[in-house]
Amino acid sequence: MLGDRSIVHMDMDTFFVSCERLQDSRLNAVPLIIGGHSARGVVSSCSYETRYFGVRSGMPMKQALRLCPDAKVIKGDMELYSKYSNLVTEIANEHAPMLEKSSIDEFYIDISGMDRFFGCLQWTTELSDKIKREAGLPISFGLSVNKTVAKIATGEGKPLGRIEVPATAVRPFMNPLSIKKIPMLGNATFQILARIGIRKVHTLADMPVEVLQRILGKNGISLWKKANGIDNTPVEPYHERKxxxxxxxxxxxxxxxxxxxxxxxxxxxxxxxxxxxxxxxxxxxxxxxxxxxxxxxxxxxxxxxxxxxxxxxxxxxxxxxxxxxxxxxxxxxxxxxxxxxxxxxxxxxxxxxxxxxxxxxxxxxxxxxxxxxxxxxxxxxxxxxx
Missing domain, CATH: 3.30.1490.100 (DNA polymerase, Y-family, little finger domain)
Incomplete structure (x- = not known):
């Protein structure tokens, strides 16, 4: 059953930064932070040039500028980002058999059965190239048997990553990763698991599920399944809410x-x-x-x-x-x-x-x-x- 599905996760690389650079080419290769101008503001997005110095999304602006004092700060333009997001969605919707838009800069596509007519990896690569060509935005993707593994694969491949994880490679791919890579596993849960020696996915996957349920409740069962590469969540067809x-x-x-x-x-x-x-x-x-x-x-x-x-x-x-x-x-x-x-x-x-x-x-x-x-x-x- 694990190998019956082919799920793609696509995520625009440093989306806000890429949109700003499309508007102003002078920002290319410039250390760039999107967020509040005040010292009390928060980093919403940042370029890879700033990440080299340790800047991350969600970081206090004051700390980010201390790490990268030469960074240029831009407040951000949600209307601009929404316009490019809609453009990418239109391109993907033209070709995808079933698309779910999960946020402003990422979506899932169910292409199960595509291998019978057209290689899944080839199809996904061509769609990625089309988005880059027509929207001008860099994009990474992960292709695997479910949403969880596909999303983790995208994150591991960034920037401009193109990673396929077939069913037989799911556990070998997941096992050495930090449990922080598992979607929806927050810092509080990480601290609880780290205190009992669970820091890698393989350790979490090998734990008795009953123990995790006692520690974390229903969330423990969900995390155990994800660590074992199990996720039956369907791709929900995309409908824009008004x-x-x-x-x-x-x-x-x-x-x-x-x-x-x-x-x-x-x-x-x-x-x-x-x-x-x-x-x-x-x-x-x-x-x-x-x-x-x-x-x-x-x-x-x-x-x-x-x-x-x-x-x-x-x-x-x-x-x-x-x-x-x-x-x-x-x-x-x-x-x-x-x-x-x-x-x-x-x-x-x-x-x-x-x-x-x-x-x-x-x-x-x-x-x-x-x-x-x-x-x-x-x-x-x-x-x-x-």
Whole structure:
């Protein structure tokens, strides 16, 4: 069964940097950092010239500039990156039998059975060359039996990597790697496993799965499977989402402004979590209210691409103050995010601190494990009766 599938993972190399260099050739070979200009900012992306000095994505800007003081810092342009991302997606979609866009700069393709008509490696190489030729962007790919191994292969081959890992080579390829190479294995999990001597994939793969389950719960089973090259996750067909929204119709019409504001906080937190979970950023925020006489009004505001709850809440509060003008009861309130582009939480927060990014990641991790209501702002917290 392991060899029945042929899954490609493609990832644009230093995508943000490559987009900026397409716009301005003077940036070629220049040490380049994409991120916040302030000392409190975070590195969103960086060129290989800066990585030579130890600069990495997610690093505090102050530390990055200390390591590479000659680096040129660019704030970043999500609209530009989205344009090139859509171009690459269109090229891939023209040829791929089944494509899943997993983020702004990477996607999976299921080409199972292609070997009967056309060599999988040859097909993937030709698509990679076409993207490089028509979009001008460098790209790496991994080809293997499932998503996990293909993604790891892409990472091992960067930059401009083209690695095929057939079914018979999965374990030999995976075994010597650090467990940090396994997708979705974060630093906290790494520290837990490292303390019991598990640092290499082969050690993790050879552990009794029952032991890992006792230590890490369900995640232990998932990591054991990945370490053994087992991943049956399907490639989901790509459909571009236009918007994400939620609304609440009240059982009784209300003009309790304090309750309405608490409700808006809860709605933003839930939608913001959905944005980050699905790797979306929004550029248009819309608030809708409906009065008791059924008059419906909306207001919207364009913002820099974001998935930051706090920034969105500030906009929603502003829209609510402008929109709720009558002293009349409301029967419905709703929020909508549109103008979506693919991108992760770190991509958006060019001016945020590593502490804030870590906080949001920790909160989202708790929601993923225990549900959306697991953590909320104190202003929105209502103790449940015992």
């Amino acid at each position: 918007s994400i929204s939620t609304e609440r119709t009240f059982n009784q019409d209300t003009f309790d402004v304090d309750m309405l504001r608490r409700l808006l906080v809860s709605m933003v937190e839930n939608l913001g979590f959905d944005l980050r979970k699905e790797n979306w950023l929004t550029s248009t925020i819309t608030l809708k209210i409906r009065y008791s006489n059924f008059d419906t009004h909306t207001r919207q505001k364009r913002v820099a691409y974001t998935s930051d709850d706090q920034k969105i809440l500030e906009v929603i509060s502003e829209l609510f103050d402008k929109l709720y003008e009558r002293r009349m009861r409301l029967r419905l309130i709703g929020i909508s995010f549109s103008g979506l582009v693919r991108g992760s939480y770190q991509i958006d927060l060019f001016e945020d601190t590593p502490h804030k990014i870590a906080l949001y990641q920790a909160m989202d991790s708790m929601r993923m494990r225990y549900g959306k209501e697991a953590v909320t702002r104190a202003a929105n917290y209502t103790p449940k009766p015992r």
